[in-house]
Amino acid sequence: MLDLLIQNASLPDGRQHMSVAVQDGRIAAVAEGLQAPAHDTVDAGGLLLSPPFVDAHFHMDSTLSYGQPRVNRSGTLLEGIALWGELKPLLRHEAIVERALAYCDWAVARGLLAIRSHVDTSDPSLLTVEALLEVQRRVAPYLDLQLVAFPQDGVLRTPGGLETLRRALDLGVDVVGGIPHFERTMAQGAESVRILCELAAERGKRVDMHCDETDDPLSRHVETLAHETHRLGLHGRVTGSHLTSMHSMDNYYVSKLIPLMAEAQLGVVANPLINITLQGRHDSYPKRRGMTRVPELIAAGLTVAFGHDCVMDPWYGGGSADMLEAAHMGLHVAQMTGQVAMQQCFTAVTESPARLLGLEGYGLAPGCHADFVLLHARTPAEAIRLRSTRLGVWRRGQRLAGSPAPTAALHLPGRPAQVDFLQR
Structure with missing residues (x-):
């Protein structure tokens, strides 16, 4: 007797009429038309069953703080950083925890079951670090939360910044972060990359660095990041996030x-919603889009993910924990409208970020964790087009969330009584 059997599902790779059998929190079998007794059987009705969404880049310590203590009037990255500096003295442990838990509720409802969140280590009190470590413990039964030690004000620019970051790692933060383009000089930025990569190598940690989040084509710290990764043998364990300066670089250098x-x-993590919002603010017209060169990076064999980055915080007043919204924006900004490219955009919020986070047991194959999302769509492209309703969300075979299928009633002579927005 199986614990759970999902029948008649379409899978992201194009297979149809598939069944997924679950036993003891793991996928026991994936086969076409499988019939077997189960405690719970779900007919997917030909709709899309996907591995859960994964957000490779987020800031949970600031989420849902929009308007505190004021709104970002210019909409720029630098005013957002300044505004976060104004907010930090007002932060309280309990409030950070409650906002983060509320966001995790949103995430689960959206089928987002793994998040890598950067947490500010610039304050010697490490208030935000301790709060998010508590959140990490509390959500562990239903969401994988990976934390990055992120020196928001610059690890060398901030007095004692390196020591504070080391203390955050000692407390249990998972990943080494950085922000080289925010150091005082280009030379200090390069030095920070070297120091932080050496620290990660010494401790056996992954690296995820805010890198070149600027319109300046001469911000080239990703070159240093690639060099240090190669020098220290950290291949496959280092991520460059944002990389927006690549949008402005000349093609010869990029080659x-x-x-x-x-x-x-x-x-690589691009953050389409935030990159398109924050970049190009100093341009008149034409305005730069700012997002890094996603199609070219994918074509070169790099693993490229989309992150949400911000939701209702000093940098961005929108968002709802919907990774399909990030994929939808990424598709448009990068002009990835071909069939293969749209599939790549879906992969950029599922399989690719899971690879960057090093998630064990992720996927829709026998032996993987029984974590998946049933979407009101038949294909990945349709899921992105509709930002599809999550009809069901499962983790380890247990249903955590779900919403009814969206329909709209019609009162038109000679037409159907309702529409569900799916392509026939």
Whole structure:
């Protein structure tokens, strides 16, 4: 007797009429038309069953704080950083925890079951670190929360910044972060990359660095990040997030840079919603889009993920924990409208970020964790188009959330009584 059997599902790779059998929290079998007794049987009705969504880049310590203590008037990255600095003295442990838990509730409802969150280590009190470590413990039964030690004000620019970051790692933070373009000089930025990568190598940690989040084409710290990754043998364990300066770099330099990144097996996270919002603010017209070169990086064999980055915080007043919203924006900004490209955008919020986070047992194959989402769509492209309703969300075979299928009533002569927005 199986614990759970999902029948008549379409899978992201195009297979149809598939059944997924679950036993003891793991996928026991994936086969077409499988019939077997189960405690719970779900007919997917030909709709899309996907591995859960994964957010490779988020800031949970600031989420849901929009308007505190004021709104970002210019909409720029630098005012957002300044505003976060104004908010930090007002933060309280309990409030951070409650906001983060509320966001995790949203995430589970959206089928987002793994998040990598950067947490600010610039304050010697490590208030935000201790709060998110508590959140990490509390959500562990239903959501994988991976924390990055992120020196928001610059690890060298901040007095004692490196020591504070080390203390955060000692407390149990998972990943080493950085922000080289925010150091006082380009030379200090490069030095910070070296120091932080050496620290990660020494401690056996992964690296995820805010890198070149600027419109300045001369911000080239990702080159240093690729070099240090190669020098220290950290291949496949280092991620460069944002990389928006690549949007402004000349093509000749990029023709050298991308092979260096590929040699180091760098991961890349673009944040379409926030990159398109914050970049190009100093342009008149034409305005730069700002997002990094996603199609070219994928074509070079790099693992590229989309992150949500911000939801209702000093940098961004929108968002709802919906990774399909990030994929939808990424598809448009990168002009990835071909069939293969749309599939890649879906992969950028599922399999690719799972690879960057090093998630064990992720996927829809026998032996994987029984974690999946049933979407009101038949294909990944349709899921992105509709930002599909999550009809069911399961973790380890247990149903955590779900919403009814969206329909709209019609009162039109000679037309159907309702529409569900699916392509026939």
